[in-house]
Amino acid sequence: MALKFSKLAATALMLLSVALPTTAGALDDAQKKEFGAFIKEYLIANPEIMLDVQDALEQKQRDARLQQASMAVKENKDALFSSSHDIALGNPNGDVTIVEFFDYNCGYCKRALSDMEDILAKDKNVRFVLKEFPILGPESAAAHKVSDAFRKIAPEKYGDFHRALLGAQGRADEGSALEVAESLGVSEEQIRKMMAESPNDASVKETYQLATSLGITGTPSYIVGDEAVFGAIGAEAIGQKLANVRSCGQTTC
Template identity: 60%
Template sequence: MAPTLRTAFSALLGATVLATTALFSVVPAAAEMTEAQKAEMGAFVREYLIANPDVLVEVQQAYEKKQYESRISQAGPAIIDNRDAIFFDKNDIVLGNPNGDVTVVEFFDYNCGYCKHALEDMDTILKDDKNVRFVLKEFPILGPESVAAHQVANAVRLTAPDKYPDFHRKLLGGETRATEETAMAVATGLGLDEAKLRQSMEDQPNDTSVKATYRLANALGITGTPYYVVGNEPLVGAQGADAIEEKIANIRKCGKASC
């Protein structure tokens, strides 16, 4: 590469690298370059990135920010269109204050490691704020064992809703993988009758409810758990109690999750 071209490319790269992904657009176009020029350009890019690895971190952060903003953009109208299904589904369990002025909805899977970590966040919020309505929306997406564990949870909800909060905390907070067997062990450990639970699972499986949640998740663009909806915005991932509490405070301040 001629010195002038190298200098021009160096300036161009320094000016645009934060706005690109891992690819760089330069003049002349790749189709107009010789194989030797392409090889030299590739070698220079590689040399630059090795010397400046922080660029890759910045590019990844910019990409993740763009993806997050895209998910929020998709979720906004969907939250409005599906408000009742998100906040007031009769199949969901409500913790905290059922008449609270702000509702937090969490989509979770009993085998989600991040959900297990976020369990403490939920308890922190409920302890700190007695005016929050916290909705648990079961969303088993991590395989058949998760589906089976959530079927036991549904039976607990139907037969002994007062026991569900303790069941939820023990199963989600457990170290073993959630399955039908481990979920049933948690339920019976709380004094629930296994025969009644199994009869409920047979009579009223939660297939319809789970399918409805899948459709809702598709509308919202949910690709993983935990996934929160606070007011008019989603909050993706286990971002901690402080992040959720900030959204709650904003809703009380200006009526929106972000003021």
């Protein structure tokens, strides 16, 4: 049986070598039928090949997504790393910048909060940009509106606000965000006044446009160097990418 299918594989490869340089019309109906039968019989006998094909397809898609994101990073550097809508924690003059797209109701973002804290505690030369990306419904949108207003009123306390709201139990909404703001000395009246005078529409629009360009569809997502990192990969993995950027200018040396 193995010999039979080895012959089938050889035949299929031979036919491919003949057919690929030409058009499908170069084969008559009988040849097409025989060729298809060979392939079908071989795949049925060796279905594990389909797993290899699936893996190859997924890797190709990942590579294409990363390439798209890398180009988008280069084309949108100012909006990513220096937007007036964002605040950077850590060292404002750090030699490497991390950008995180997050939603206050993202469970993975909540767990990844400790990754940011770990990185900032161990590396005093990192600039960590927080890019608010409310994608998880109306409650998230409302919480981020309060967050944006708080940032404009008390930028020096934004890090504390971010840690408190993202680290809290339960879903974030306007009410819980206002509670955090008031605990840090900014009243509801101040927040509502700022939301009316300076809504976060431009900020959200910019972030959504960036996410689309980068192929970001979920949170957390990061930009490290010229690479988009999708998902919470952990402080150690991000730290290695930072080390590589410093060593060779890229996240992979």
